[in-house]
Amino acid sequence: MNLSALIKAAFFLTSTLAWSPTDSYAPGPIACPANNASLLRNADGISSSEASWVGERHKNTDDALVRFLVNANMTDFDANNFVHNTLNRSINIAVAFSGGGYRAMLNGAGQLSALDNRTTGAAENGLGGLIDATTYLTGLSGGNWMVGTLAMNNWTSVQDILDNGTIWDLEHSMFAPGGINIFKTASYWKEISDDLSDKRDAGFNVSLTDAWGRALSHQFFLNYPNMGAALTWSTLRDADVFSNHSMPFPIVVTDGRTPGSTIIGSNSTVFEVSPFELGSWDPSLHSFVDVKYLGSVLDNGRPVNSSACIGGFDNAGFIMGTSSTLFNQFILQLNTTGITGGLYDLIHDFLSDVSKDSNDIAVYRPNPFYKSSSAGEESIVQADTLYLVDGGEDLQNVPLYPLLQPERDVDIILAFDNSADTNESWPNGASLVATYERQFSAQGNGTTFPYVPGQDTFLALNLTSKPTFFGCDSKNLTTLNADGVIPPLVVYMANRPFSYHSNTSTYKMSYSEDEKRGVINNGFEVATRNNLTLDAEWAACLGCAIIRRGQERQNISQSAQCQKCFSEYCWDGSLVAADTDVSLLVNFTSTGLTSGAENATGTSNTTNAAGSVKFGGSSMWQTVIYVLATLAVISFA
Template sequence: MTLFLIPQWTLIAFLLSTYADGAAISHDDPAFGYKFIAVFEQKPDYKMQRQIVLSGGYVPSSTSCPAGSLLRPAKGLSQSESEWISKRKPKADAALASWLKGINAEFTTTNLPLVGLAISGGGYRSALEGAGVIQAFDSRDSQLETSGLYQGLGYIAGLSGGALLLSSIVGNNYPTMSSLRDNLWKEAFNSSILMHGGRNASSVIPAITADILFKGAAGFQPTLTDPYGRLLAYQYINSGDGGVSTTLSSSITRKSNLAQFNAPYPIITALAIQLGGCRPTPNATQYEFTPHEFGSWDKNVNAFTPTKYLGTNLSNGLPREQGKCIQNYDNLSYIAGTSSSIFSLTLCPSSTSDTGTRDETLTGIIQPLLNNGHSHPNITRDVYGAYPNPFQNYAPATSISADKEIYLVDGGSGLQNNPIWPFIQPASRVQVLVVNDNSADTPDNYPNGTEILATYLRARELGLSRMPLIPAGSR
């Protein structure tokens, strides 16, 4: 099934060319929360030369900062996550015990493990197959032997296509997959705003255009990941505005199922890439986004910062402007877009193209756009998810302490296509991990264990011992 057609992707080219040449734009639509008249002129730092009115939920904004450093060393889970899991565990245990007893009444259900679910990359293939797995695990949505395991999960992680699915789950307050299918995905996929005449395209495209222009006007230079994430959000978040103001920190934690510890804790992962690179190296730094923190366990970063304050200009953990922080940079659509961003991969020579996260639909959309007058002979930041570096001048972050920005791409593009990494760290409390691998390792786009093996080999190289033996086999 073809989900997207090319023409509407000219929006991305339009946004970039608009910023290059300067533009005037006006819009007044209460349904999208915008009322503005603004004039933009190009400046080196992409700041707005003249601003009349600036309003919109996608725009990062200033807020006050808590006292002290906004960084912590990666020694154990954060207090916030640890406390959340402690409150989730009894509910997960009760559900897991009920499921186990239903399978076999003789199961011992004392001292139960903390269970996680990892959903791989693989574009829409992985998102939909992952949804099928969750439906089979969810006692609200199926009557199978596996039904009820979902209620016993403590964590759920996704990258790339798995992150798109996870954004739909958490952005809609953990509904059933049947509900998402019937009330959102059917119409959104069959009448995409990216298709000619797609649903609400005439009102959605101007709104997304405004989102991106205003983010740049506020001093945060956009990239291709911004419109990409916003466009996808209209398929995955069931609201009239595509979840324009939905953040991973504040918005998600206020939704009832997460706030009341009734659902698994979400983690989205992405990979670091050097500016100018087309794909991450196999040992690329792995970053994770949770409702509470952003950062990496890897030794060259080994630190975390509150997700809520992503975008804040920090030096050695302190705001450069005393008491001033940034909020709303952690827009859920931008984070999900970052984890599934394959723009840079389309610029790689064919001999180094990706396999595990390969998705012909997305590649078919992106490649013609970049090859039709919008390619980057010298790869620029446009093709990454860009984040102001919260670890700047933080000495332990040896590889990035001098960098002003962090550049992130598809979480599975470094040959580890399953978000296993957070769960094999010494600090993790997860004891059982269910991995839903939808990688495209074979010519027929089936997984064969290559990606999981790559994670095992990398873990062994770094002395991480929590991951069990993965035999090489014949693959």
């Protein structure tokens, strides 16, 4: 059975009730919960639905973890006895994928494929089977395009996507998918315009995020009727792959934003979206709402009209677009494009007007948290509209925050960073620094995150150039939190070049087949230490990190093998001198480390010498002009 048939069987036939009741992009009326039950809850723990799901998931992850640890060839260690008899609870593994457009999606795809035994070579040269032992899976922006694509397509594999050849056809930009065929492109935008008109005619606001989400759906949901126009995020909880707990629990991360502002600070409200809920752990909101009923008019969680609830607002493409509202980033990127003169003024004025009109953000109206009694910030719950934006705007581009909540008991996080922090579009640890600092802010709310150094140390000590463990010894972390909460051990793996220069621009919107496969393959090599050639014991070392928190809870000493691994991969607290010049640390050697050679060679041909950001062969201003022309045709009133 091919992928399309599998999806129709697994989703369309078995979970029709979770789709939009209008069978279109427009939300529509559905029955409210019995007895007008509240759809809102206080964020004093994980939901009963999530708790039940995770408990059942552990029945799969425990056995999968034993298999992985055995295959990792860990010495002086009885995996089966440790997992099934020694531990006082199941180990919670989480995997997080950063934002960064298609670069993050494709690198992340390669990295996840290295954990998946369905990938050719993952068992022999990778970390195959680890994704089966994973409890939580988070994605943000481009990272969530990857997570969402796999999750909403019957938990398909990256290998299947590459072999099937329909999903992720990136040869042409989503702004002009027809290439030189302008009629195909016009038809594409007409379909999107019609979808938006359906939602608007149903009485709901639309924004650029609606168009963005529908464009993404044309890339990710080709096997659904009308490219997933009626597909909802809550559909997933009725799908067999989720209800039988054969995939990790997916979480989308996005940020709240005050209308009219363009910068998100460390005190912003971080939102998460699961198949069950939308909400935030932050004191500013501290509430969650049932995602299936978004669009319903609520007052402190209860439907104002018990016979008029709404379904279909949580469109899957719209949720994925909410986590990646890149249009507002044009304002932040405009100064780096090389655009000058009247053209610069024209685009800047237009984008400024878009921001003022709040069209560059995702509009959730009516506000599902209206008059919530749990929120600490009145401006959020007194407004009739909730505004959400790209989850990386608060600089936490790796979506770690949901995994730090003590209620989730996460033991270890594999943090894949495909950010573009440096001038050459490589990561420099900035996301981890932002997450570390946030725990001390008013929004920290009892979360803890291991000590990390500044970005200069990340680069100078090669912490981005090979896997680095943070929080290796829990005894050194107890002072981070007044209640002594121990954070997860974090395994940080940053994008770097092995077989391919994968530092493409965040705004590169088209990839040839060779480019796509080149980035994915390189992502596999990042996760596997170049197919285990740089360290034949890398899988065992990762196994040592996975079991560490469980050992510490049971006061079990590490084996000699694990001690050696931790000596190799744990950050030891060293810092570089304040006057260290790290500006040349951009070229990579075959061992995975960086050097400060005078002639840096780590830049990709996707960034030219002047620093102008490219969109897969056309410069950024050309794409912006194309977008402006499109917007002139499509009304967003």
